[in-house]
Amino acid sequence: MKLFPSLMILLILYSFPLRSQDFSISESEYQKRGLKLLETILEANQFPPPTLDAKLNIAAQKHGDYLSRNQNANVKIDSQLETIEWVHNEREDLPGFIGKTPQDQALAVGFKPNDGCYVGNTVLPLMKKEHRESPEFLFRGLLDTPFHRSIVFHPAIKRIGMQRVSYENGKHILVFFAEYCLVGKKPAFVYYPVSNETEIRLRMPPELPNPFPHLPYLSYSTAITIQLFFDNDPETEIYLEEALLLDSKGKTIPISLLSLSNPPPDTKEFLKSMKFVAFVANEPFQANSEYMVKAKVKNQTGKIVFQKTWKFRTESEDSFFKTFAPENP
Structure with missing residues (x-):
């Protein structure tokens, strides 16, 4: 960690x-x-x-x-x-x-x-x-x-x-x-956006190392992440067993995954150390909209260690694009 x-x-x-x-x-x-x-x-x-x-x-x-x-x-x-x-x-x-x-x-x-x-x-x-x-x-x-x-x-x-x-x-x-x-804490999963969170931004800004190099910057949504904290076992690895993103009508949205199964350049060390998985919608979220996430995470032995379904809502306007797009390199 x-x-x-x-x-x-x-x-x-x-x-x-x-x-x-x-x-x-x-x-x-x-x-x-x-x-x-x-x-x-x-x-x-x-x-x-x-x-x-x-x-x-x-x-x-x-x-x-x-x-x-x-x-x-x-x-x-x-x-x-x-x-x-x-x-x-x-x-x-x-x-x-x-x-x-x-x-x-x-x-x-x-x-x-x-x-x-x-x-x-x-x-x-x-x-x-x-x-x-x-x-x-x-x-x-x-x-x-x-x-x-x-x-x-x-x-x-x-x-x-x-x-x-x-x-x-x-x-x-x-x-x-x-x-x-970190000492004295029991291992625990933390996910984001959290249940019933509102004002989630519609798109994700540039970051290093680049987590989604196959997608042009500003063309995809804020990332959904699941992370295991306070686990001191260096052998622990986590993977996405299931990752679904649904719109308010229950329609499945195309996504891109980020995990040790498909680490982009310079990301493997981060994913392993952070005990971390993520995914994004391949297009920015829609404004003022509700989304549902269904996720299952397994460890390196195939055991399901996290399973949850939850909802969140996005911001009413594209604040990130308004702030950054004119200056985005």
Whole structure:
């Protein structure tokens, strides 16, 4: 389960020192709003609420500064995994280095993880002014992507930190750190969208590693995921035995699967470590519509370990396309 430090949403990083006039709300207020939003997401799913940690805020600031200072470093990157490594980890030979891994970066500023806990991070671009003022942009964006989802939709987040860091031409990135505590928990499946969830976005944004390379970006729905948490057996693997997506009239919708049965490039390690399966509708969801999911998951021996039927509803307009399509690379 020590995978989260190597996840990212694709972005290009630039930076200059942060200017207070860039924002209409203070960093303290932004962080408090972010904490409240994350509490709401987790408590709605009966997960314990996290707390905001000042040292993780500092780690986020310093890691953001490192990324900013090295935005134009001439580092050869040949794969998705090397891009992921570049954003989340740090290199000792570059200016601003505080620690190789997210956990090292947190330790460097005096944060002390509890026993059985580790620290992960992620980075998101704040492309528009309205994104700078709303922590929801981060959490909604992470929830919309399968590999990033469990960074914020996790039943064992304890402490978090976040910091907006400026970069080139008045734009900004948001750096997020979190402590995850896994010891003493019983294995449990977590699925998303959850039962009776509303406002699910119609389509999924770009993500690395690319979970559905055979489908053009923005052409398919937000992913449905099922993940096994707190299972320490390295031999455990899970697969989709059945995956059905039905519209409100009971019509079957064509889908694409993501599991160890058909891992796209650079995804096998993630799927195995996360004990994770997913699927998407091959076209974006329809607005303000109800969908039903029927899913069965088996382990490597063929035993059914998860079986559930549930419903959710989508948002009333295509908010993702409205926000991103004009700028989507």
